Amino acid sequence: MAKSNANTELCKGCRLCIQVCPKQAIIPLEDLNKAGYKIIAINTAACIGCGMCYRMCPDYVFSIEQETKSYG
Amino acid sequence: MTALKKPRSIIQPVSFCAGCGHAIIQRLIAECIEELGLQDQIIACCDIACSEWSLDALDYDFIAGPHGRIAAVATGIKKVRPDKIVYAHAGDGSSYVIGLTETCYAAIRDVPITMIVVNNACLGMTGGQMNLATTLLGDKTSSSPYGRSKDSTGHPVDMLKLIQNLDVQFAARGALFDPRHIEETKRYIKKGFENQVSKKGFSVIEVLSPCPTNWNLSPVDAMKKIREENTKVFPLGIYVDREERGTGCG
Numbered sequence: 001m002a003k004s005n006a007n008t009e010l011c012k013g014c015r016l017c018i019q020v021c022p023k024q025a026i027i028p029l030e031d032l033n034k035a036g037y038k039i040i041a042i043n044t045a046a047c048i049g050c051g052m053c054y055r056m057c058p059d060y061v062f063s064i065e066q067e068t069k070s071y072g
Numbered sequence: 073m074t075a076l077k078k079p080r081s082i083i084q085p086v087s088f089c090a091g092c093g094h095a096i097i098q099r100l101i102a103e104c105i106e107e108l109g110l111q112d113q114i115i116a117c118c119d120i121a122c123s124e125w126s127l128d129a130l131d132y133d134f135i136a137g138p139h140g141r142i143a144a145v146a147t148g149i150k151k152v153r154p155d156k157i158v159y160a161h162a163g164d165g166s167s168y169v170i171g172l173t174e175t176c177y178a179a180i181r182d183v184p185i186t187m188i189v190v191n192n193a194c195l196g197m198t199g200g201q202m203n204l205a206t207t208l209l210g211d212k213t214s215s216s217p218y219g220r221s222k223d224s225t226g227h228p229v230d231m232l233k234l235i236q237n238l239d240v241q242f243a244a245r246g247a248l249f250d251p252r253h254i255e256e257t258k259r260y261i262k263k264g265f266e267n268q269v270s271k272k273g274f275s276v277i278e279v280l281s282p283c284p285t286n287w288n289l290s291p292v293d294a295m296k297k298i299r300e301e302n303t304k305v306f307p308l309g310i311y312v313d314r315e316e317r318g319t320g321c322g
Contacts, residue, residue: 002075010085010086012086012089012090012091013090014090014091014284014290014291014292015290015291015292016091016291016292016295019292020250020251037090049075051075051076051251052251054076055251055254055255056096056250056251056254058086058088058090058091058092058093058094058095058096059085059086059090059095060078060082060086060095060099062076063074063076063077063078064074064075064076064077065074065075066074066075
């Protein structure tokens with residue numbers, strides 16, 4: 001299943017991703033990145049990899065990656 | 073395996089303010105160009121203003137023209153290098169106020185270029201002053217601190233309705249307030265590039281974009297303002313599509 005990955009060093013704390021996530025899987029944090037902006041975290045268990053955050057983010061923080069499952 | 077990733081043509085971190093729509097538009101442009109496989113044929117034109125930040129961020133040949141004259145610069149490039157794909161990324165101040173003549177004459181000549189106009193309802197880079205063409209009535213800006221009044225500065229103008237009367241290939245208006253409209257805007261921009269590849273006429277795509285810094289709103293509230301206020305004055309949709317012989321929101 002596809003999941004969203006976030007490079008929060010690029011984040012500028014605009015919070016646009018939080019309101020477009022249909023699963024409320026993006027959590028706003030008070031932590032700061034190196035540039036001094038508030039960042040977010042992704043609740044991977046809730047993420048469905050729909051790509052809404054990727055489409056909305058003005059700072060290209062997100063990428064949607066296909067999870068590869070290893071069996072056995 | 074990556075399902076969705078930032079386009080490879082974007083080679084620098086975003087220089088725009090937090091929540092700025094220019095960066096989303098920059099990604100849409102790069103995605104459309106990569107999906108059509110045009111990376112090596114692009115000559116990009118950006119105007120003096122916030123759109124200029126994409127000059128270093130995108131891995132294309134770039135020209136920044138004199139302020140407001142970007143449609144004329146792009147016209148010149150297309151005339152001498154008709155084999156190249158030329159697009160102009162400009163703001164509403166330069167395209168609709170300072171360079172209205174250039175924009176209109178590029179449309180009148182029906183030059184096969186793709187013009188992307190970012191309508192953020194203010195003059196962003198100079199400090200958010202009122203834009204005669206796009207600031208809504210009542211909006212407070214640094215040059216209209218009591219709100220724009222009709223008596224002293226007139227109405228905002230829907231420029232696509234003006235361009236609609238000219239013989240152009242494609243004119244459409246998109247917005248960035250939610251992912252659905254961002255994808256719709258991408259389809260318009262892609263159509264603009266496809267028109268140019270198939271040597272059709274002038275394509276203009278206007279995008280309603282937020283400027284949270286100068287609107288003194290949070291990025292989330294700025295998107296809400298576009299959805300609830302700006303789209304009422306500037307209706308979204310396709311205005312001219314010569315291929316379809318239809319006119320939309322007119």
